[in-house]
Amino acid sequence: MxxxxxxxxxxxxxxxxxxKPPKDRLAFAEVIVPIMEEKCHxxxxxxxxxxxxxxxxxTFENMLIGGDSQDGEEFRTLVPGNSKNSYMIEVIxxxxxxxxxxxxxxxxxxxxxxxxxxxxxxxxxxxxxxxMDQTLAQMGAPEEILVAAAMLASPEERKEMEAAQKTxxxxxxxxxxxxxxxxATLKQEMTFKTSLNFVSQDSSDLEFTAVSLREKLTDEMxxxxxxxxxxxxxxxxxxxxxxxxxxxxxxxxxxxxKKLDLSQTQIGDKTLETIGDLGGLEWLNLWGTQVTDSGLMxxxxxxxxxxxxxxxxxxxxxxxxxxxxxxxxLEVIF
Numbered sequence: 071m072x073x074x075x076x077x078x079x080x081x082x083x084x085x086x087x088x089x090k091p092p093k094d095r096l097a098f099a100e101v102i103v104p105i106m107e108e109k110c111h112x113x114x115x116x117x118x119x120x121x122x123x124x125x126x127x128x129t130f131e132n133m134l135i136g137g138d139s140q141d142g143e144e145f146r147t148l149v150p151g152n153s154k155n156s157y158m159i160e161v162i163x164x165x166x167x168x169x170x171x172x173x174x175x176x177x178x179x180x181x182x183x184x185x186x187x188x189x190x191x192x193x194x195x196x197x198x199x200x201x202m203d204q205t206l207a208q209m210g211a212p213e214e215i216l217v218a219a220a221m222l223a224s225p226e227e228r229k230e231m232e233a234a235q236k237t238x239x240x241x242x243x244x245x246x247x248x249x250x251x252x253x254a255t256l257k258q259e260m261t262f263k264t265s266l267n268f269v270s271q272d273s274s275d276l277e278f279t280a281v282s283l284r285e286k287l288t289d290e291m292x293x294x295x296x297x298x299x300x301x302x303x304x305x306x307x308x309x310x311x312x313x314x315x316x317x318x319x320x321x322x323x324x325x326x327x328k329k330l331d332l333s334q335t336q337i338g339d340k341t342l343e344t345i346g347d348l349g350g351l352e353w354l355n356l357w358g359t360q361v362t363d364s365g366l367m368x369x370x371x372x373x374x375x376x377x378x379x380x381x382x383x384x385x386x387x388x389x390x391x392x393x394x395x396x397x398x399x400l401e402v403i404f
C-alpha cells in the first residue's frame with residue numbers, strides 16, 4: 071500500500087515535469103546503465119580503458135564475459151536470471167566494511183534502491199547472450215521496483231545534466247584559453263617561468279609554487295602575479311620573503327584558492343584576517359609563522375578548511391583547541 075502511494079506521488083510529480091514515467095523506461099538503457107555509469111564505469115569501462123580485475127562493465131556483452139576470477143559459474147560477473155550467482159550483485163550487497171565490497175570505500179556508494187533495481191533486473195533476465203531491452207512494464211516490474219526507478223534521474227533529466235556538464239566544460243576551456251596569453255607573458259620572467267602552471271591539462275585553475283625561489287621571492291616580485299590571481303587554486307610561498315602587506319593586496323583576489331602554504335614566512339595575524347575571507351580554502355600551512363591564538367580565530371568561518379599546520383608558530387594548544395571547537399571537521403597538526 072505504501073509503495074502504491076509513493077508511486078502515485080512520483081508519477082504525478084514526473085508528469086508535471088513532462089518526463090517519461092518509470093514504467094515506460096527501458097530497463098537496461100535507461101535504468102541500469104545510468105546507475106553503472108555513475109558507480110562502476112570509473113574502474114570498469116572499456117571506453118575509458120579501465121578494467122580493474124580484467125573486468126569491463128560498460129556493455130551487456132562485456133558483463134557476460136566476466137573478469138580475471140572466472141574459475142567457475144559462481145565467479146561469473148553476470149548470470150542472467152540468477153542474481154545470487156552474479157558476482158556484480160554479490161559485491162555491491164556486501165557490508166561496506168567488507169574488503170570485497172564494491173564500489174571501493176572512496177568511491178560513490180550504491181544506494182539501497184539502486185541495489186534493489188540491479189538485483190531485480192538480473193533475476194528477470196532470460197538466459198542467453200543477446201539482450202532484448204524492454205521497458206519496466208514489459209518486464210512486469212512490481213510497484214516497489216517502479217518506485218525505486220522513480221528515485222533515479224529520468225532520461226530527460228539526465229540529458230539536461232549532461233548538457234549542463236558539457237556547457238561547464240566548455241566554459242572551463244574558454245577560461246583556460248583566455249589565460250593562455252597572460253600566462254605566457256608572465257612566464258617570460260624567471261620568477262614565473264617554471265613556478266606558475268595550470269593544475270592539470272584540462273583545468274583552468276593555476277598553481278604557483280615558489281619552492282625554487284624561497285627567500286629570493288620578495289613582495290615586489292610576488293605582486294606581479296596580479297593578472298592571474300583570480301585563477302589560482304594553489305599558492306605555495308613557503309620560506310619566501312613575502313610579507314603581510316603583499317598578501318593583503320593579492321589574497322582577496324584569489325577566490326578560487328583551496329591550498330595555501332605560508333610556512334617559514336614572517337607573516338602574522340594581519341594576514342589571517344584576509345585568509346578568513348577565503349571561503350573555499352581547504353588546506354593551510356602556517357608552520358613556523360608569527361600567527362597567534364587571537365589571529366587564529368579569524369579562521370573560524372572557513373567551513374571547508376580540513377587541515378591546518380601550526381607547529382613552531384606562536385599558537386598555543388589552547389588556541390588550536392578553540393579553533394577545533396569551531397571547526398569540528400578540521401585536522402590540526404600541532
